[in-house]
Amino acid sequence: MNWDNYPNFSEREFNCKHTGNNEMNPGFIARLQALRTEYGKPIVITSGYRDPSHPVEAKKRKPGAHAKGRAVDIACYGAEAFKLVQLAQKHGFTGIGVARNFIHLDDCVPGGGFTRPFIWVY
Numbered sequence: 001m002n003w004d005n006y007p008n009f010s011e012r013e014f015n016c017k018h019t020g021n022n023e024m025n026p027g028f029i030a031r032l033q034a035l036r037t038e039y040g041k042p043i044v045i046t047s048g049y050r051d052p053s054h055p056v057e058a059k060k061r062k063p064g065a066h067a068k069g070r071a072v073d074i075a076c077y078g079a080e081a082f083k084l085v086q087l088a089q090k091h092g093f094t095g096i097g098v099a100r101n102f103i104h105l106d107d108c109v110p111g112g113g114f115t116r117p118f119i120w121v122y
């Protein structure tokens, strides 16, 4: 994967905080870059790739979207969260999780344990 294609992101932002591994999906990052380009402001990734051994994934029945390299959590709040949720739908993200101070975005497809499109709160 050539990270030079994604001018607003660097590989290390997406490394698993448990193992350091990074298996982000190139199509997902391209989608995220398109969102970021239209957003026009920096975004802070608080979680990208999560290895199946990451404690959050390990306690699930099956590893989730972060373990597929198809999800990020973005620190945001209020009007910025509103805008990001709007852009996420425009750019084809199919899983949107809304928390008090971050949003989760993924582009998983239905099947394999994923119901999509889907929006939820934490």
Ligand SMILES: [Zn+2]
Binding pocket: 047, 066, 071, 072, 073, 104, 105
């Ligand atoms: Zn997430």
